[in-house]
Amino acid sequence: MYRLAEDRNSKGKELRMCVVETIQEMMTYDDKVVALEADLGGASGFTKIQKSNPDRFVQCGIAEANMVGVAAGLSVTGFKPYIHTFGPFATRRVFDQMYLSGAYAHNTINIYGSDPGFTVGANGGTHTTWEDVALMREIPGAVVCDAADAVQMEWILKEFAKSEGIHYVRGNRKAVRNVYAEGSEFTLGKGNILKEGSEVLLIAAGQLVSDALDCAKMLEKENISVEVVDMFTIKPLDEELLLKEAEGKQLVVTFENHSVYGGLGSAAAEVMAEKNVPVPLKRVGVKDCFGQVGTPEFLQKEFGLTAEDLAEEIKKNYKMR
Amino acid sequence: MDKNQLQDLKILSAKIRLDVLKMLEKRGYGHLGGSLSIVELMSVLYGKQLRYDAANPKWEDRDMVVLSKGHAGPAWYSALAEQGFFDKEWLYTLNDGGTNLPSHPDRLKTPGVDMTTGSLGQGTSAAAGIATGFRMKGSGQYVYLIVGDGELNEGQCWEAFQYIAHYKLNHCVVIIDENKRQLDGTTKEIMNPFDVAEKMRAFGFHVQKVKGNDEEAIDKAIDCAKEVEDQAVCIVLDSIKGSGVPYFEQLAGNHSVKFNNDEILGANHEAIKALESFIEGGSELCTD
Numbered sequence: 002m003y004r005l006a007e008d009r010n011s012k013g014k015e016l017r018m019c020v021v022e023t024i025q026e027m028m029t030y031d032d033k034v035v036a037l038e039a040d041l042g043g044a045s046g047f048t049k050i051q052k053s054n055p056d057r058f059v060q061c062g063i064a065e066a067n068m069v070g071v072a073a074g075l076s077v078t079g080f081k082p083y084i085h086t087f088g089p090f091a092t093r094r095v096f097d098q099m100y101l102s103g104a105y106a107h108n109t110i111n112i113y114g115s116d117p118g119f120t121v122g123a124n125g126g127t128h129t130t131w132e133d134v135a136l137m138r139e140i141p142g143a144v145v146c147d148a149a150d151a152v153q154m155e156w157i158l159k160e161f162a163k164s165e166g167i168h169y170v171r172g173n174r175k176a177v178r179n180v181y182a183e184g185s186e187f188t189l190g191k192g193n194i195l196k197e198g199s200e201v202l203l204i205a206a207g208q209l210v211s212d213a214l215d216c217a218k219m220l221e222k223e224n225i226s227v228e229v230v231d232m233f234t235i236k237p238l239d240e241e242l243l244l245k246e247a248e249g250k251q252l253v254v255t256f257e258n259h260s261v262y263g264g265l266g267s268a269a270a271e272v273m274a275e276k277n278v279p280v281p282l283k284r285v286g287v288k289d290c291f292g293q294v295g296t297p298e299f300l301q302k303e304f305g306l307t308a309e310d311l312a313e314e315i316k317k318n319y320k321m322r
Numbered sequence: 323m324d325k326n327q328l329q330d331l332k333i334l335s336a337k338i339r340l341d342v343l344k345m346l347e348k349r350g351y352g353h354l355g356g357s358l359s360i361v362e363l364m365s366v367l368y369g370k371q372l373r374y375d376a377a378n379p380k381w382e383d384r385d386m387v388v389l390s391k392g393h394a395g396p397a398w399y400s401a402l403a404e405q406g407f408f409d410k411e412w413l414y415t416l417n418d419g420g421t422n423l424p425s426h427p428d429r430l431k432t433p434g435v436d437m438t439t440g441s442l443g444q445g446t447s448a449a450a451g452i453a454t455g456f457r458m459k460g461s462g463q464y465v466y467l468i469v470g471d472g473e474l475n476e477g478q479c480w481e482a483f484q485y486i487a488h489y490k491l492n493h494c495v496v497i498i499d500e501n502k503r504q505l506d507g508t509t510k511e512i513m514n515p516f517d518v519a520e521k522m523r524a525f526g527f528h529v530q531k532v533k534g535n536d537e538e539a540i541d542k543a544i545d546c547a548k549e550v551e552d553q554a555v556c557i558v559l560d561s562i563k564g565s566g567v568p569y570f571e572q573l574a575g576n577h578s579v580k581f582n583n584d585e586i587l588g589a590n591h592e593a594i595k596a597l598e599s600f601i602e603g604g605s606e607l608c609t610d
Binding site for chain 1: 484
């Protein structure tokens with residue numbers, strides 16, 4: 002069971018440190034867990050794993066395609082590789098390796114793709130990924146997650162170790178606001194209803210879940226009742242929850258730090274269209290554009306992904322109905 | 323290696339070559355040239371060097387083969403069938419819908435196949451990862467990575483080679499089948515590889531170059547590679563695409579051959595007859 006954090010305005014530990022410490026912890030009881038880096042150990046903190054567990058760390062150099070293939074080979078010999086690089090390099094750059102050496106060959110690769118979307122900050126457009134979820138959703142059998150906070154990230158990484166296959170989680174390297182209380186438990190493929198509401202169903206993923214909760218609070222003051230769902234597993238999508246909670250609502254809204262093509266919004270749209278859900282859908286995300294450089298705060302505003310932007314979109318679409 | 327052992331390997335080579343010719347004719351088409359150029363290598367691996375248990379293909383301590391030039395699957399399947407991994411009748415199901423023997427190797431379908439390959443270059447990294455896993459386990463197992471010289475066009479090969487060399491993964495025996503031809507022409511015409519052996523030396527490998535159709539030389543080179551300490555190892559096979567059948571060696575565009583005319587079928591039947599006669603002990607094979 003999960004519980005909401007008492008103080009949602011405070012931040013948890015850095016997600017990268019959460020990843021590092023979780024992998025280190027898993028290595029204390031599972032000798033099959035291996036960590037791989039592509040020369041970003043200083044950025045991800047994976048150099049700490051290299052120091053603590055040198056015999057279970059593999060430095061692959063700036064060669065991501067090879068890293069994915071090496072991970073596949075480690076899987077062949079029974080290991081559980083956890084690889085890190087920036088989101089675009091963990092997905093877009095190595096897509097064929099992930100697809101064939103990984104998924105098609107039924108190997109296991111656990112992937113932390115860091116700094117998705119606007120969280121890229123100073124690394125800018127070349128390092129931005131608005132399409133990682135879309136790509137990974139295309140891989141048959143892959144599990145695709147967007148971690149809302151450090152508590153959820155830790156749970157996701159440990160859950161990945163329990164099954165075989167391609168498991169992808171995206172997340173900021175830096176600290177993000179707390180959504181969940183320590184010790185919260187989740188279920189892969191099941192969304193979490195974080196706030197009840199009767200008029201609008203708002204489905205978010207990743208650190209935008211915090212902004213979605215802010216937005217719902219803002220709209221409450223304007224007498225719009227918003228239900229907020231954390232759809233941290235984008236694939237497999239919790240269709241049952243989506244259909245059940247959409248029933249009787251005036252509007253369904255998806256909110257993602259990703260392109261609206263192929264991500265959470267697309268996934269929801271596919272289900273709603275096929276199941277003839279008679280509720281309008283608004284997808285809030287990035288539309289057909291590249292990333293750019295700036296602070297994450299600037300970029301979040303620039304791409305219309307703040308709680309205020311979301312509230313405006315909801316009001317506009319809610320009134321249109 | 324004594325004379326009898328060598329003769330056994332030559333007979334195994336002939337059987338593998340024979341199987342390849344028969345299965346591709348039955349199928350009507352297939353990747354002939356690159357399959358024939360690794361026949362003797364497959365014979366030495368499965369006839370002498372590899373540790374495996376055909377009755378228990380998942381045996382924990384087995385050595386592994388990664389055929390990164392996955393289109394040469396027919397040669398591998400023939401070696402596996404000859405050594406009892408599966409019924410030889412399977413060979414005649416190549417590329418049938420639902421077959422266990424797809425054009426490119428699939429670890430989920432074929433006993434004895436530990437890594438799925440076909441998208442060129444990718445097997446190199448997988449083999450590097452397998453060797454890393456063996457080292458982590460401290461098991462002493464070997465992985466034999468078979469790479470095509472045309473395949474070296476793929477950048478991923480060089481990423482993997484620098485990794486294998488950097489970590490001195492000498493239990494990953496890199497074997498480059500230098501048959502000098504790729505789909506659209508000779509390797510020199512398409513993308514000049516220059517001196518492959520020198521390139522591998524420059525990458526930090528211990529390199530040996532041997533005749534690709536010489537079982538004894540291949541075997542010696544593998545023995546020698548296993549003696550190398552503290553350095554990655556590479557064997558370059560100086561081979562001929564379509565090797566062992568003069569007609570196919572000469573045939574332009576022998577990467578993939580269609581068995582659809584009397585000339586090709588006639589040449590194939592002649593080669594089959596010669597191989598069968600050799601296997602039965604009735605004749606010498608003409609090599610080189």
